[in-house]
Amino acid sequence: MNDITSIAFLTSVLAAAIPAGTAILYACLGELLCERAGVLNLGVEGMMLMGALGGFAVAYHTEQAWLGAIAAFAVGGALASIHALLVVSLRANQVVSGLALTLFGSGLSAFLGRDLVGRPAPASFGKVAVPLLSDIPYLGSILFRQDALVYVSYGLVPLLWWFVFRTRPGLNLRALGENPATADAMGLNVAALRYGYVIAGGALAGVGGAAISLATNPGWSENMTAGRGWIAVALVIFGTWNPARAAFGAYLFGGVEAGQFRLQGAGVPISSFYLSMLPYLFTIAVLILASRETARRRIGAPAALGRPYVREERG
């Protein structure tokens, strides 16, 4: 394994990239739904952390990984419902509310998780080889010897793509983010739908957290998402609000993460601090690139993203 150019090395990096990217992918798909509905959620990191903790705690006590994943889904959604309440009903500033939830989620998860730090996981999602498919040379071991959450995400990406671009509810969703006044005038319940998508988005972020605490690194440690929530936010822009492109970005980041560990393992000197910096550098870079109004429109940013909608108030 010392030759870092060998096919075997590459295959192992890619096989590790998929689950590493999957955690980001769930969060990213959630954020995508939320932003398509016109709401910016910067609380993803906090929702992932709460999901990671909630998922692990439930799996720890019930010894059921699936129950853990469901709990992570619920916890993420619950935290997101606070965001929905603040920004949809109370018209709070979306950036401030999101940041507050990230701080709240990381603080609360650290506090509630004190006793779980370092506990072994009695249940987690192990690798399952898909019969036949996993025997395909190279591709089989990269794609089809993964855990259950990875397989679910394989289905989720095309499903969400189809939903957003090929269904009526998806059309309505896009209208919410493009022009909520029009959506309202055409008979959609803007507030209720935004609640729904914000909560669904947070729930997916929660599952993203569980994909770490129940699959890639079973267990709980404080701040274990290490900025992946921020990568997810940036990847939504990078992926131009398209689930398929977002998935590509998520796996790319998974690859960077997996590659770095393996390079270190292979004796290539790279400081782990670079990896820790990466999410934030990437987020800053994407936000700078996407900050100009014309650039945002060209890449298809939802036109009303970040703006509250109140029916009787003049826009």
Next chain:
Amino acid sequence: MHAATVPHAIEMIGVTKRFGPVVANDGVDFAARPGEVHALVGENGAGKSTLMSILAGLYHPDAGVLSIHGEPVEFRSPRDAIDCGIGMVYQHFMLVDSFTVAENAILGARDAGIVLDTASAERDLARLGERYGLKVDSRARVWQLSVGEQQRVEIVRLLYRGAKILVFDEPTAVLTPQESADLIRTLRAMAAEGFCVVFISHKLDEVLAVADRVTVLRRGRAVATVEARTTDRRALARLMVGRDLLPGTSRSDSMVPHTGKDIRETILEIRDLRANGDKGLPALSGVDLDVHAGEILGVAGVAGNGQRELAETITGLRPVTGGRVRVNGTDMTNRPPGDIARAGVAHVPEDRLGTGLVPGADLTDNAIMRRYRRAPLARGPFLVRRAAAVFTDRLLAAHDVIAPGRTAPVRNLSGGNQQKLLLARELAGEPQLLVAVHPTRGVDVGAAETIHRLLREQQSRGAATLLISEDLDELLALADRIAVLYEGRIMGIVDARATDPDHLGLLMAGIAPAAASA
């Protein structure tokens, strides 16, 4: 007619709607029958849009009852109104720019099926468009369409969604006179088929051409409903404003412009000016204009043909991508707005509360904005509040701005008084060039008269004025020459005394009439 037996399509009784201190509708009664075109007229701010937004379920009334086809209803959202067959074309179009026409039509529809079926919507839209003479390309994206086409999309969508009661909020404001005539024919045809059509406007000629009956709103109250056949412009105008209009909007010959200035020096010189709009697409594609001292140059055009971009590039608010802007011979292309203002350019922007004034700041702060850095309002880095107060009081008195006080936030002023304050501030520095965009839009008649007087005073003082307006009557009354913008180019410049709305209309539609060389 069988009006006695068929219930009203719309019946609104005692409708009241308040926005904070503003009573937009005050116990309004309104009724319209199926098969008629019913016009709703009134000055800007009279409450027309509010009343119809209540009918469309967008606004919830504070009091009053509503019946549709004789059934009492209560609308909690536009959905409820849509379900009752009510459709409205709002003043600001309700279309998603990035969607196709068909997608806009399907949006929010409650038909069966979760899969997006644009093909069948495209067929239906084509059929409806054919039938009512409202042709639209249902695969085009809305942002690619002209304003007139977008309006057709709105109308066809209402029909597609099965509306039987159709409300049009100032539909002709964005159309050329020729397009307006087409629309009027379409509306008549719809009424003949049994639709109930409500037509909002304050252009009385159109109203008389299209309507069966007319309801007049004044300051939130319905003052009369009359048969269109038995009334005329004068009578309607009197009902709208509550008095006879002053002859102020017609050109008085005693107002000979540019007195004492024989050599008409060029104040503003624009050559091959190019700039992009908000979407990054070219909005000005090579504009040449000169405005001379003592001249009012009017700029006409259908909304969205580069008017805003023209004003913003001259005043430094929008980057110039090509060409030159000279003020008094000095190159001002792409200079910061502050430098341009100091060079003697005043700006009354379209969006007076966003760009022109600071809504949350008080009258004083808004009034001193152009000169707070200089004595006597400033002493070193400090503001002299007393001098600012004196300055503001003088400004308010001189332009009869009616306000609760110097310390009230500007947001609380009526539109007309906001505009007077803005003009007062901009004109206080005796600018050499005034760029005024829709200065009388949304203000009451009294304030509009004051504003017209101020513009004429600029002219006699020898200042140059670039007046951008959608109101052809205003342009014809005030301007010396009128330039027509079409798709970011000057279609023609005509002498205001030697032209008429029809001629301007052709230019606005991008058609160069043979005799456009006035």
